[in-house]
Structure formats: C-alpha cells, structure tokens
Amino acid sequence: MRRDSIFYKLFQQFPPLLFQLLPAPPPNADTYRFDSVAVKEPKFEIDGVFLPNEVEGVVYFCEVQFQKDEQLYERVFAESLLYFYRNRDRFSDWQAVVIYPSRSTEQSKMHPYEDLLNGDRVHRICLNELGDIRQLPIWVALMVLTTVDETQAPVEARYLLERNISEQPSSRAIIEMVTTIMVYKFEELSQQEVETMLGITLQETRVYREIKQQGLEQGLEQGLMQGLLKGREQGREQGREQEAITLVVRILTKRFGDLPEEMRIKISGLPLAALEDLSEALLDFSNLADLQAWLVAKG
Secondary structure (H helix, E strand, O other): HHHHHHHHHHHHOOOOOOHHOOOOOOOOHOOOEEEEEOOOOOEEEEEEEEEEEOOOOOEEEEEEEOOOOOOOHHHHHHHHHHHHHHOOOOEEEEEEEEOOOHHHHOOOOOOOHHHHHOOOOOEEEEEHOOOOOHHHHHHHHHHHOOOOOOOOOOHHHHHHHHHHHOOOOOOOHHHHHHHHHHHOOOOOOOHHHHHHHOOOHHHHOHHHHHHHHOOOOOOOOOOOOOOOOOOOOOEEEEOHHHHHHHHHHHHHHHOOOOOHHHHHHHHOOOOOOHHHHHHHHHHOOOOHHHHHHHHHOOO
C-alpha cells in the first residue's frame, strides 16, 4: 500500500490534521501550510514540513514510518536540524512528529536520543493507540483507516462515507480520501468490485481516474468480506446477483483454495439476500467445514 502518497494527500487536503494528534497544538494551528521539502548536501527528503504563517513561528517536521528502520531517528534529526539550521532566521523553534502504525515499528536502539524523545519537542504517535476509529475526528479516522485489517477496512470505509454524508456540509475531499485509501489498499481489485465494496461509482471520483493513469492493474488481492451490503439496494440492476456469486466464490477460493463443485453449485443457487449473509458469515469461517455447515443450515 502506498502510504506515503496517502499521507501526503491527507496533510495537503487538511494541514491542521497534524495538530489534532498532539496533546498541546499551537493556538494558530489553522494557519499552518503543509510542504514537502528536500535538503541538499547531503540530500534528505523530509516527509512533511508544516510552516507557520507568521514570522518567527514554530516549524513542525513530520515523518510517517510504517516499516521498521533502525536508523530512523538519526535521519529524522539530521534532516530536521539541517533544515532548521538553514532557515534559522525564519523560525523561533522546531518540533517533530513521527507517526507509526504501532510501537512495534519503532526503532529499537534509541539511547543516543532519549533526552529528545522523552522531552516535549518530539511526539511519537501510534495510530493503533488513538482509540475507536468511529470516535475519532474524521480526518484522524482516515489516517487510522490505512492501518485497519483488510477484512474490516470495507466496513469502516463505508461508515466514514456515511458519516461524511450525515455531517453538514459533507466534504467531497473526504470521499476522495476514502476512495484513495481503499483503492491503494486493494489495488488488485477490479473497478466493479471496489464500487460494490464502497457503494459509490468510481468514475465519479478523481482519484480513481488518477490511479488508473498510474497504471495500477485490476484484479483480486484479498476478499472484501463486507462488499455486498449495498447489493440489496442495487438488486434491481441486471446481473447483480451473478456479480455477488462471483465475488463470494473468489473470496472463498482465495482463503481456502479451490471449492468442491457441490459447494459452488449450492452457492450459485443462493438468492441475493443469502449471498449478503454469506459475505458476512465467512468472516468467521476457519475452514471449508464451516462453509459446509453454513450451507446445510441454509438448506
């Protein structure tokens, strides 16, 4: 999943998002602008720099790290302090924010930097410790959505879309970001499968056109367990039931291997409502015996 570009888009769309993660955000958080900068000699790439609107303000450096890097803090402090040194006349102070999916991703050997890390200048944010995704501010929830397991991500994505619609005014940017995250998370799914998952038409979203231009291949990487919940509302569309059968079979095949012909026939004979039930029930299946028991119970 291309998280660098996703977090870049998140911060670009809503710069105050960074300060929603901090215990003591600056009073002028809404005035900051976001940028990504390169520091040469040597060349360092800083994930994000949040620049104050006023002169002599505090500059915030941001690093998003989803893979373990045993020299992360060496790099973060080197590039941040070099940038601060070269722009000293513009800023009164600096702070750094490092975003991890969980603490297990953090650098192991931190002794040379403990004073900085234990002070109030460096903030380490673990997305899995922020709480229930449904209780978070919606832009923070989008960050957490990038870490949600693939089996649960479609449910949470649809919840955020519905929440966005219910909030007035709703934001087109939120729809674009949910779509971006889910297309990248399931980049091998076909357009039709992603539409089924989210309950929206992707041709209407800019992100899908952009991603198609980048040459992402469509297919199936993993099952979208909840992807059929919108099927009931769209059941009048011709071919919807066959699409549901195809998707459920592909999900089961991905998890358990080739299905016996008898099971395929039984699944093909299920009505759309039962297929929706199956798409939810298979989240709890451990093997084909669980599927067989479910089919028998359905008669």
